[in-house]
Amino acid sequence: MRRTAAALVAVTALLLTGCSGAADDPGDVLTVYAASSLTAPFTELGGQFEAEHPGVTVRFSFAGSSDLVAQLQEGAPADVFASADQATMDKLTADDLAASAPVPFATNTLEIVVPADNPAGIRSLADLESTEVRLVVCAPEVPCGAAAQRLAERAGVTLTPVSEEQKVTDVLAKVSSGEADAGLVYVTDVRAAGDAVRGIEVPEAGSVVNVYPIAPVTTAVDPSLAQEFVDLVVSDAGQRVLSRAGFGPPDATSGDSG
Amino acid sequence: MSLELTASVGDRGVDVALEVADGETLAVLGPNGAGKSTLLDVVAGLLRPDRGRVVLDGRALTDVGDGRDVMVPAYERSVGLLAQDPLLFPHLDVRGNVTFGPRSRRTPRREARAVADRWLGDLELTDLADRRPAQLSGGQRQRVALARALAADPRVLLLDEPMAALDVAVRPALRQTLRHVLADRTAVVVTHDVLDALLLADRVVVVEGGVVVERGPTTEVLTQPRSGFAAEIAGLNLVSGAWRDDALETEEGLRIVGEPAEAAPAPGEAAVAVFPPSAVSVFLTAPGGSPRNAVDVTITSVEPQAGHLRVRGGGLSADVTPRSVAELGLAPGVRAVFVVKATEVTVYPRS
Amino acid sequence: MSDPRSRLGVPRWILLPALLGAGFVLLPLVAIVARTPWGRFGELLTSQASQDALWLSLRTATASTLLCLVLGVPMALVLARSSYRLLGVVRSLVLLPLVLPPVVGGIALLYTFGRRGLLGQTMEVLGIQVAFSTAAVVLAQTFVALPFLVVSLEGALRTAGERYEAVAATLGARPTTVLRRVTLPLVLPGLVSGTVLAFARALGEFGATITFAGSLQGRTRTLPLEIYLRRETDAEGAVALSLVLVVVAVLVIGVAGQRRSAL
Numbered sequence: 001m002r003r004t005a006a007a008l009v010a011v012t013a014l015l016l017t018g019c020s021g022a023a024d025d026p027g028d029v030l031t032v033y034a035a036s037s038l039t040a041p042f043t044e045l046g047g048q049f050e051a052e053h054p055g056v057t058v059r060f061s062f063a064g065s066s067d068l069v070a071q072l073q074e075g076a077p078a079d080v081f082a083s084a085d086q087a088t089m090d091k092l093t094a095d096d097l098a099a100s101a102p103v104p105f106a107t108n109t110l111e112i113v114v115p116a117d118n119p120a121g122i123r124s125l126a127d128l129e130s131t132e133v134r135l136v137v138c139a140p141e142v143p144c145g146a147a148a149q150r151l152a153e154r155a156g157v158t159l160t161p162v163s164e165e166q167k168v169t170d171v172l173a174k175v176s177s178g179e180a181d182a183g184l185v186y187v188t189d190v191r192a193a194g195d196a197v198r199g200i201e202v203p204e205a206g207s208v209v210n211v212y213p214i215a216p217v218t219t220a221v222d223p224s225l226a227q228e229f230v231d232l233v234v235s236d237a238g239q240r241v242l243s244r245a246g247f248g249p250p251d252a253t254s255g256d257s258g
Numbered sequence: 259m260s261l262e263l264t265a266s267v268g269d270r271g272v273d274v275a276l277e278v279a280d281g282e283t284l285a286v287l288g289p290n291g292a293g294k295s296t297l298l299d300v301v302a303g304l305l306r307p308d309r310g311r312v313v314l315d316g317r318a319l320t321d322v323g324d325g326r327d328v329m330v331p332a333y334e335r336s337v338g339l340l341a342q343d344p345l346l347f348p349h350l351d352v353r354g355n356v357t358f359g360p361r362s363r364r365t366p367r368r369e370a371r372a373v374a375d376r377w378l379g380d381l382e383l384t385d386l387a388d389r390r391p392a393q394l395s396g397g398q399r400q401r402v403a404l405a406r407a408l409a410a411d412p413r414v415l416l417l418d419e420p421m422a423a424l425d426v427a428v429r430p431a432l433r434q435t436l437r438h439v440l441a442d443r444t445a446v447v448v449t450h451d452v453l454d455a456l457l458l459a460d461r462v463v464v465v466e467g468g469v470v471v472e473r474g475p476t477t478e479v480l481t482q483p484r485s486g487f488a489a490e491i492a493g494l495n496l497v498s499g500a501w502r503d504d505a506l507e508t509e510e511g512l513r514i515v516g517e518p519a520e521a522a523p524a525p526g527e528a529a530v531a532v533f534p535p536s537a538v539s540v541f542l543t544a545p546g547g548s549p550r551n552a553v554d555v556t557i558t559s560v561e562p563q564a565g566h567l568r569v570r571g572g573g574l575s576a577d578v579t580p581r582s583v584a585e586l587g588l589a590p591g592v593r594a595v596f597v598v599k600a601t602e603v604t605v606y607p608r609s
Numbered sequence: 610m611s612d613p614r615s616r617l618g619v620p621r622w623i624l625l626p627a628l629l630g631a632g633f634v635l636l637p638l639v640a641i642v643a644r645t646p647w648g649r650f651g652e653l654l655t656s657q658a659s660q661d662a663l664w665l666s667l668r669t670a671t672a673s674t675l676l677c678l679v680l681g682v683p684m685a686l687v688l689a690r691s692s693y694r695l696l697g698v699v700r701s702l703v704l705l706p707l708v709l710p711p712v713v714g715g716i717a718l719l720y721t722f723g724r725r726g727l728l729g730q731t732m733e734v735l736g737i738q739v740a741f742s743t744a745a746v747v748l749a750q751t752f753v754a755l756p757f758l759v760v761s762l763e764g765a766l767r768t769a770g771e772r773y774e775a776v777a778a779t780l781g782a783r784p785t786t787v788l789r790r791v792t793l794p795l796v797l798p799g800l801v802s803g804t805v806l807a808f809a810r811a812l813g814e815f816g817a818t819i820t821f822a823g824s825l826q827g828r829t830r831t832l833p834l835e836i837y838l839r840r841e842t843d844a845e846g847a848v849a850l851s852l853v854l855v856v857v858a859v860l861v862i863g864v865a866g867q868r869r870s871a872l
Contacts, residue, residue, distance in 0.1 A: 163823025
């Protein structure tokens with residue numbers, strides 16, 4: 001019995017150290033915390049960075065910006081943080097966790113997303129006002145929802161969503177499954193979602209631009225390596241990758257940041 | 259015939275036919291696992307035989323096999339069941355339990371209560387009417403279960419080892435009650451206690467390995483057992499007669515002195531004296547000290563039993579060591595005296 | 610009997626992992642209490658969003674518990690009392706939500722009752738729209754809570770056995786009478802604890818709801834969804850609401866435990 005218990009403890013310990021140990025082992029590791037919407041372009045940039053820095057492994061944690069900053073505040077070890085909005089980045093700087101001033105590196109604008117066959121025949125923001133249309137947006141508490149709210153105000157339309165989702169992915173899931181007739185998400189999200197959905201450009205969207213800032217984190221193991229990653233993101237090469245994913249250039253801002 | 263049963267249940271290896279006359283109590287004797295309880299389940303409608311018939315007062319309650327398919331549900335059979343475990347409904351008090359049967363048949367509340375109270379009175383349970391089953395002793399519980407079964411006014415009452423789970427000390431009282439209740443009732447009592455068969459039943463069937471191996475009037479089966487099981491549990495000496503002057507007197511004028519059972523027979527009442535063969539000593543001539551029970555017999559058989567020899571004569575049996583048999587020269591045809599102490603004899607009333 | 614080992618019936622060293630386990634469960638609860646912003650507690654709880662969420666949670670959890678009773682009691686009876694051979698397979702499938710991640714349940718519900726789902730298309734034609742409605746929340750909660758009721762009731766039914774029911778039948782009681790007057794009273798403790806468990810599970814439902822029903826204040830945003838959303842902007846508020854849910858859960862378990870020991 002005692003031996004069984006001891007074996008159990010040993011196996012458990014092995015399993016636990018196994019998961020973290022393997023990744024820590026080889027050379028330098030750069031840990032990047034980035035907003036979910038950056039998954040595709042940042043993964044590509046990570047590959048480029050590893051190619052330019054032999055022996056360095058780039059490890060990503062993609063999640064909602066506010067989740068990530070909460071983890072950083074609780075002491076999670078990261079080298080770089082890229083946020084989907086300025087407000088969330090401000091939380092990091094407020095806690096003195098940014099090693100240098102955050103740099104804007106991309107912008108994102110909203111777009112109407114509809115199922116591929118667009119059953120409700122949506123063409124403009126004004127079409128979303130109809131109570132016949134089942135509209136899903138992000139909750140005002142999260143950046144994409146706040147942006148949608150501002151967009152509606154600027155465009156002078158009243159939105160009555162049937163659901164205010166927590167995440168962009170939840171909005172997309174409800175639109176792609178045909179459960180909702182339309183949603184409001186970022187251009188990049190529509191592009192990443194593939195063929196199940198279609199994006200409808202909104203002329204008014206230019207008035208609500210979301211700025212993505214990036215900054216090295218004070219807990220960085222190798223601050224210069226962290227800075228080099230930030231440099232790559234803002235470089236021309238980095239901008240090309242981001243542009244392909246649908247992001248706008250950082251200077252496309254019209255003075256309104258989310 | 260009031261109740262007829264033929265049933266075969268394949269997976270329990272039971273294949274039995276029996277009948278119970280109106281007002282008769284039939285005891286089903288047999289070792290554990292002989293299929294006795296299976297029979298009761300078939301009669302009660304809780305078990306569907308592979309083939310078989312249960313006919314009560316000319317109405318087929320169960321008739322299955324060979325394309326026939328009659329299976330009257332248990333709740334429409336009017337067959338009561340008293341099991342070894344009283345199974346009182348724990349969430350109802352005693353009166354609630356006894357009222358259950360009449361209430362289930364849509365008897366108006368007031369009337370159902372009157373029926374229940376009558377049975378509670380009959381079985382001396384009135385004082386316990388408001389108690390919960392958990393507050394009763396084992397004997398009291400079984401008594402309540404009996405009242406509950408009777409209050410449902412069954413045509414046939416089935417008893418499945420009703421006293422097996424009870425303290426030996428409380429069995430006589432319940433047995434007395436059952437004697438009283440079963441007197442004119444059509445009933446089947448499954449038991450492996452000879453005394454139950456003797457005192458409650460008019461007739462006995464012995465079931466062994468799923469089939470009836472012996473049947474007949476109770477005293478006959480118990481005194482002249484032909485099946486292995488009956489010989490094992492019975493083989494008792496039973497002497498029938500009437501109770502006169504504090505002794506049992508047979509028609510032939512033989513007097514047997516013994517201890518009356520829990521309820522002594524009334525003078526002149528039919529009674530039976532019971533004593534085991536092991537209590538009987540065998541002499542060639544009546545011994546000195548004038549024993550009170552000495553019976554002259556001619557030996558009819560000497561058979562080996564486990565560890566001793568059984569000597570029969572005059573309708574009685576005695577267990578004797580092989581050595582005594584040799585010394586006394588006991589053999590069929592030899593005249594001998596069977597002696598039994600009065601303290602070894604129990605006398606039961608037999609109405 | 611002075612030796613604690615003989616009284617407990619377990620070796621003494623077992624106590625160490627047992628205490629570790631208890632600490633592992635209890636410490637996070639202590640942490641929530643410690644982090645609760647007591648100064649703002651009242652204000653946080655009385656906000657419109659909190660009240661809407663709490664009220665919606667209580668309403669939907671009650672509704673889905675009732676639905677669980679209506680569907681689950683017959684299910685448990687059939688599972689416990691039939692000898693149909695394929696029933697074992699049916700049981701495993703029916704109890705699947707017990708081990709399924711709720712998100713998966715939500716997706717499954719979406720493809721059943723959703724607009725383009727198996728039943729949803731027909732329902733749409735009939736003018737019944739489930740998605741994004743409070744009814745969708747109730748469906749999601751019932752889906753995850755039903756197995757809890759079925760499992761604990763079926764266990765109680767099996768423990769109680771069929772002997773009392775057989776006796777009741779020989780006394781002339783029809784099956785419905787037996788169910789009402791014997792079976793259900795006998796399994797009442799199991800039924801109560803199953804109901805309480807189902808209610809607690811419904812109250813805590815998150816994954817299936819957010820996947821299937823959406824999230825709108827007063828209509829589909831239950832307390833767990835509100836807590837999750839509140840974390841985005843107001844972590845303290847989320848903690849305060851979490852504490853409410855913990856208190857409700859403790860009350861529910863307490864009631865269930867008391868009923869069980871009383872009966």
